Amino acid sequence: MDRDILKEYNVNLADIEREVEAIVGSEDTKKKIESTYYDSIQNFEVGSVLKGRILSALGDNIVIDCGYKSEGMIPKLEFDDPSEIKIGEDVEVLLEAVEDDSGLIKLSKRKADRIRGWERVIAKYKEGDIITGRVTRKIKGGLLVDMGVPIFLPASQIDVKPPGDISQYIGQEVTCRILKIDETRQNIVVSRRKLIEEDRDKKKQGLLSEIAIGQIRKGVVKNIADFGAFIDLGGLDGLLHITDMSWGRISHPSEVLAIDDEVEVMILDIDKEKEKVALGLKQKSPNPWLLIEEKYPVGSKVKGQVVNIMSYGAFVKLETGIEGLVHISEMSWTRRINHPSEMVAIGDMVEVVVLKIDKEKEEISLSMKQTEVNPWTVIEEKYPAGTRIKGRVRNLTNYGAFIEIEEGVDGLLHISDMSWAKKVGHPSEIVKKGDKIEAVVLSVDREKKRVALGLKQLSDDPWVKEIPEKFKVGDVVSGKVTKLTNFGAFLELGKGIEGLLHISELSNEKVNNPADVVNIGDDLEVRVIRIEPEARKIGLSLKKMIDAEGKSAASLSNEDSQKQINGGTVIREGQDSDAASVS
Structure with missing residues (x-):
């Protein structure tokens, strides 16, 4: 071999x-x-x-x-x-x-x-063991950790709370628990989160066994939501609800806390079965409503800041946790307020009077107008009947005009008190919005906060002396047509004096529409047929002029520049009166 x-x-x-x-x-x-x-x-x-x-x-x-x-x-x-x-x-x-x-x-x-490192790792570690290594780089899905051989730490196993950028761990040493060893592929998967959860669970059980309601505990703000903040007490997160953060008004928990803030909180409630803990921050200080009646007695004047405005009023903070409502009706003695924002803005410092305290409901009623003298209490002395005033026409209605006598005090000039003799259909015929006029105080109702004004009362009533002396039944008078209605025409007979030429008195023939006979601006000679001092009416007739003269309008040419109806004389504006005479 x-x-x-x-x-x-x-x-x-x-x-x-x-x-x-x-x-x-x-x-x-x-x-x-x-x-x-x-x-x-x-x-x-x-x-x-x-x-x-x-x-x-x-x-x-x-x-x-x-x-x-x-x-x-x-x-x-x-x-x-x-x-x-x-x-x-x-x-x-x-x-x-x-x-x-x-x-x-x-x-x-x-x-x-790598082979030698893998052999050493396999010989030394097994699944479930704890290892420590340095993070070398970021790869798809997680991090590579060097412990002699590269091992895989998934992003989901880095922490209990998913980290925003896992690159921050590169270069750091991490301790993890081995989840899986694949010898065939020479691959090891580890979890840092597992160790954190195990540690938290251990601390949680210890914490639940020792905490009690009323204790003050330190914690770290881990998360903030619209309804409150979650505080890590060391193994267990407790909820600090927004209503338990401050005795005062809070729109969002971020106004009081920020993530990673270290805070001291009070244990309000514990549910060991569900492992839930309710926390409080405001409970560390006394409830300011406990001594509210002694600190802010009814009738006292105090200063506060406007913190909120609603359609029905404004909330004023007297101190942290103490807010009172100034109802819209308590903002001004005299002004007609459509919305509180006309009077105050958020952040304004205002002086108010305490009207009422409901300690159980934690409510205080406040008033801004009570800090000033009610002008209506002295209005009768200041403006007795018969007083002449000057004011500005603030508003017009169908029934009259509101005249501003002074800041916040208006008087009503009724349509019936605008002219002695002229029939006024709408206030705009006499005054315009913004006009500065003089008027007479007719009466003052302090309880109803009303002042009645008159314009015609500035001069003598012509019906008392002038009209009875100047006009007699049967007199022939001249007047200008100022208004047409379906029942006749109104003629101005003098300053402030008006007479009615009824439709039945326009002609011996039937007239369906006064405009068929006369027009606005026409100058007419008519006969006085009725005077009613009590009703303040003067009745006029055009057809009675025919009976008196015995002449007919038919004798005149249609091409003539004058207009005569059945012998009555109509003088158009701008015509020569002589040229309009009847031969």
Whole structure:
């Protein structure tokens, strides 16, 4: 068998014997050398690990002598630290091929190291054992950890909470538990998460056995949600609900805490079966509502900050945990407020009066207007009936106009108090929004907070003296058509004096529409047929002019520039009155 191997590698046994005899004369030495040489030859099989010696460095390669007839070369990169390579030092290498194209044997130190490392790992560890290694690089699905051989740490097994970027672990030493060893594929899968969970479970059981309601514990904020924060108490996460973070108003837990913050919390409740713990932060300080009545007695004036605005009012913080509501009705004595934002903005400092306290419901009613004198308590003294005021027309309605007497105090100028004699259909006929006018205070209702104003009362009532003296039944008067209705036309007979020319008094013939006979702006001569002082009405007639003169409109030419209906005279605006006379 030995001779066959020598023959295979072109080695002549006689040559070996002669060389040996020349070097040593002892038979024992000869046998020992031959045995070592034969052993070396026998191990030259592809895939076997050989012991070699570093002969020299050649460029980027290291020349290795393995006792074969030709040397092999290994790239320097296969050494962990090329700077520490020493000539004459022994190394283990893997025989990949007996001879390559250059006639050298093909060797690999890296593969030999892997095989030896794998053998050491298999001999030393089994599934379930704990190992420590350094993370070398990131690969698809996880990390490679070096513990003599590369082992695989899946991303899902790095931590209990999935890390954002697993690259942060490169270069770090990690301790893991072996989950699986595949000898066939030379693959090992490990888990760091498993050890963390085991450690947490151990701490959790210890924690559950010793914590009690009311204890103060230190913890670290691990997660924040809209409803609260999870605090790691050391093996067990407790929930700190948003309502238990502060006695004051909190919109989101992040206003109070941040992830990784270290906090002291109180144990509020423990469910050992479900392994749940409720925590509190505000409970570490006294509830400010306990002494609320002594600190903020009803009727006291205090200052606070507007922290929230709703459609029905504004919330004012008096101190942390104490907020009161200023209802929209308690914001102003006089202003008509549609929304609280017209009066205050978030962040404003305001002075308020405490109206009511409900300690059980933890509610305080506040007032802004109570800090000022109610102007309606002195309104009667300030504006007695008959007082002339000047104000601005703030708003118009169908029934009148609101006049701003002073800031927040409006008076109503009713449509019926705008003119003595003129029939007013809408306030806009007399005043316009924004106008500055003078008016008279007619009455003040302090309870209902109303002030009645009059415009016509600035002058004497023409019906008392002027109209009875100036107008008699049967008189012929001149007037301008100011308004047409379906029942007749209104004529202005003088400043503030108006008369009605009823449709039945337009003509001896039937008239369906007053506009068929007269137009707005026409100047007419009419006869006074009725005066009603109590009803404040003057009745006029156009057809009575016919009866008095005994003339007919038919005698006039249609081409004439004047218009006469059955003898009544109509003078168009801009015409000569003489030219409009009837012959």
